[in-house]
Amino acid sequence: MLYANDISKSFVSDGNEVPVLKKVSVAIEEGEFVSIVGRSGSGKTTLLNVLSTLVRPDDGELHYGTDDLTALSESRLNSLRQTDFSVIFQFHHLLPYLNVLENTLLPFMQSMRPVPKKTAAKARECLARVGLLDKADRLPGNLSGGEQQRVAIARALVKDSRVLFADEPTGSLDKATGEQIMELLTELNGEGLTVVMVTHDPAYAELAQRTIHIEDGIIV
Amino acid sequence: MNILTIPFRNIRRRPSKSLLLLLVFTLGVMSIVTLYQVSRVVGVSLEKKLIAYGANVIVSPATEKLSVSYGGFHMGDMLFDIQNLPEEETVAAIRNIKMSDRISVVAPKLVTMAKIDDVAVALVGVQWTQERALKSYWATGGSFPAAKSDSPAPGLSNEILLGSRVAGMLGLAAGDSVAILGRNFSVSGVLYETGTDDDTVLFMELESLQALLGTPNATSFIEVAALCSGCPIEEIVDELRAALPGTEIKALQHVVDQRMASVHFVQNLALTISLVILVTAAAMVGLSMMAAVNERKKDIGILRSLGYGKPQIFTIFCLEAGLIGAIAGALGYLGGFGASFKVLQLLAMAEGGTPVFSAAHLLMAIVAFALITILAAIYPAAKGASVEPSTALVAL
Numbered sequence: 001m002l003y004a005n006d007i008s009k010s011f012v013s014d015g016n017e018v019p020v021l022k023k024v025s026v027a028i029e030e031g032e033f034v035s036i037v038g039r040s041g042s043g044k045t046t047l048l049n050v051l052s053t054l055v056r057p058d059d060g061e062l063h064y065g066t067d068d069l070t071a072l073s074e075s076r077l078n079s080l081r082q083t084d085f086s087v088i089f090q091f092h093h094l095l096p097y098l099n100v101l102e103n104t105l106l107p108f109m110q111s112m113r114p115v116p117k118k119t120a121a122k123a124r125e126c127l128a129r130v131g132l133l134d135k136a137d138r139l140p141g142n143l144s145g146g147e148q149q150r151v152a153i154a155r156a157l158v159k160d161s162r163v164l165f166a167d168e169p170t171g172s173l174d175k176a177t178g179e180q181i182m183e184l185l186t187e188l189n190g191e192g193l194t195v196v197m198v199t200h201d202p203a204y205a206e207l208a209q210r211t212i213h214i215e216d217g218i219i220v
Numbered sequence: 221m222n223i224l225t226i227p228f229r230n231i232r233r234r235p236s237k238s239l240l241l242l243l244v245f246t247l248g249v250m251s252i253v254t255l256y257q258v259s260r261v262v263g264v265s266l267e268k269k270l271i272a273y274g275a276n277v278i279v280s281p282a283t284e285k286l287s288v289s290y291g292g293f294h295m296g297d298m299l300f301d302i303q304n305l306p307e308e309e310t311v312a313a314i315r316n317i318k319m320s321d322r323i324s325v326v327a328p329k330l331v332t333m334a335k336i337d338d339v340a341v342a343l344v345g346v347q348w349t350q351e352r353a354l355k356s357y358w359a360t361g362g363s364f365p366a367a368k369s370d371s372p373a374p375g376l377s378n379e380i381l382l383g384s385r386v387a388g389m390l391g392l393a394a395g396d397s398v399a400i401l402g403r404n405f406s407v408s409g410v411l412y413e414t415g416t417d418d419d420t421v422l423f424m425e426l427e428s429l430q431a432l433l434g435t436p437n438a439t440s441f442i443e444v445a446a447l448c449s450g451c452p453i454e455e456i457v458d459e460l461r462a463a464l465p466g467t468e469i470k471a472l473q474h475v476v477d478q479r480m481a482s483v484h485f486v487q488n489l490a491l492t493i494s495l496v497i498l499v500t501a502a503a504m505v506g507l508s509m510m511a512a513v514n515e516r517k518k519d520i521g522i523l524r525s526l527g528y529g530k531p532q533i534f535t536i537f538c539l540e541a542g543l544i545g546a547i548a549g550a551l552g553y554l555g556g557f558g559a560s561f562k563v564l565q566l567l568a569m570a571e572g573g574t575p576v577f578s579a580a581h582l583l584m585a586i587v588a589f590a591l592i593t594i595l596a597a598i599y600p601a602a603k604g605a606s607v608e609p610s611t612a613l614v615a616l
Contacts, residue, residue, distance in 0.1 A: 049609075049610065052525070054524070054525055054609040054610060055609065055610040056610075074529065074530070075529055078524075078527045078528065078529040079527060080527070081524075081525060081526060081527035082526065082527025083527070087525045089522075089525075093522065094522070095226070095229075095519055095522060095523075096233065097229040097230045097232070097233035098225070098226070098229055102221060102225060102229070105221055106522075106523070106526055107526045107527060108221075109221055109222055109223055109225055109226065110223060110527070110528055110532050111222065111223055111532075112222050112223060112224065113222060114221060114222050115221045115222065120221070155526075
């Protein structure tokens with residue numbers, strides 16, 4: 001489903017080019033739950049960002065189905081992120097000035113055309129699924145970290161995303177809340193959603209069907 | 221819910237910051253609208269005051285002129301077939317043109333020559349009310365003859381006003397009597413020297429002169445004072461020509477130009493100050509949007525991760541600025557309209573005009589200021605749109 005072949009990526013820091021990914025190859029199959037683990041600075045978040053098309057690789061191939069993602073135009077990549085891919089981050093995954101329902105519908109608010117009623121109804125269903133329907137009118141500032149993370153997951157559900165990329169989704173949560181989030185991700189994966197998760201917690205990594213270890217930009 | 225929800229909610233999220241920006245821009249718009257209204261009213265008022273320094277259009281009968289010379293001796297120009305204009309009809313026609321609101325003073329005159337004590341004197345019949353509206357610079361030793369409408373005595377007026385040089389030639393002063401064309405008149409006053417043709421003529425009520433000459437309703441020419449701030453003098457002249465075929469209509473362009481220069485000075489001054497205010501307010505909006513782009517890199521990262529492209533990010537920032545501009549345009553127009561009354565009252569310069577509320581102008585202000593703020597936000601918005609997801613993600 002998603003194939004990365006010999007991906008390289010460097011960043012410039014203080015005028016020096018720092019290689020972060022060195023010819024990394026990864027294959028993610030449809031319906032898989034893959035965790036990416038590694039020490040801080042090993043390149044796991046960069047790999048996730050490359051796979052989710054948020055960062056373009058310097059070199060290598062990246063295929064999603066039959067599409068060569070490295071050759072796709074900016075607008076095609078945007079459209080892919082709008083439909084097939086969803087990303088949840090450790091922090092700051094919601095716009096603080098939009099309420100829970102609006103944040104859930106954010107992918108559908110890209111034009112002057114109002115969000116269809118059907119989509120709004122689906123968003124409410126998804127919020128109910130993650131247990132937040134009663135908080136649909138609240139601003140993110142009035143939610144706990146776990147609840148905010150669940151709103152981001154509900155957003156992915158409304159989009160009917162095929163792949164959910166999660167960057168340390170439990171990193172800022174307490175143990176109990178983290179476990180709830182992991183339960184939700186496992187449940188969604190059981191329903192067919194492909195999950196690619198970066199984590200530094202070996203216990204959560206074990207919940208995935210497969211774990212990719214990365215060290216100094218190389219898969220080990 | 222649509223893309224407008226994002227800037228709208230963001231404005232609402234930071235009420236103090238948004239209100240401050242809105243206040244600054246509203247004050248800017250208000251100042252511009254106040255200046256516009258005040259300059260417009262002052263322009264009209266100024267023009268009306270300047271009318272007191274003479275006419276700018278002359279309506280006279282069409283005459284044919286013949287240049288006569290014989291044996292190398294030039295005998296000057298000869299006018300023949302001289303006709304008078306019918307006073308009532310001509311005045312009515314002038315007062316009833318489409319742009320009649322631009323006509324301020326209509327002063328008919330009948331001119332003739334007569335001998336008084338063997339001195340040839342030009343007699344000019346005038347309507348006192350109109351003449352004095354046209355020549356408020358007149359001052360007299362004695363008093364001005366009473367206007368016909370103000371005169372307590374029935375019948376024709378027997379009061380005359382003398383130009384300073386004529387009074388000297390005839391040896392007459394205020395209170396003296398004099399016989400003109402077989403009828404006795406009393407000198408109500410003598411004009412102080414004006415340096416114009418008025419010094420060399422004798423003025424009397426138009427109707428009295430018409431009666432003396434046996435030409436009721438006749439007038440030699442008519443001086444018109446037109447207000448030119450709302451339209452060019454040529455348009456007024458064209459309308460007069462259409463209304464009065466067979467007459468000669470002449471615009472005194474230099475008089476018009478002099479007056480309009482004063483009016484335009486006031487309006488240009490207001491325009492210059494308005495531009496300075498506008499640029500300053502727009503710069504503030506631009507700076508504020510620039511700061512907003514830097515503050516909201518996280519938001520940009522989230523939006524890019526959800527598939528928002530550069531055009532959408534650009535639109536969000538522009539809409540945010542445009543919303544502030546539109547609200548400021550509406551509030552500023554209403555505030556400026558209200559403030560213009562107070563300013564005119566303080567300046568005591570509202571004679572002859574009041575600020576005019578226009579729904580079309582309100583709409584124009586909303587649209588124009590929304591566009592100006594969008595223009596001011598173009599660079600910051602483009603900067604925000606150019607932030608790559610990878611850069612924005614660093615903020616996350």
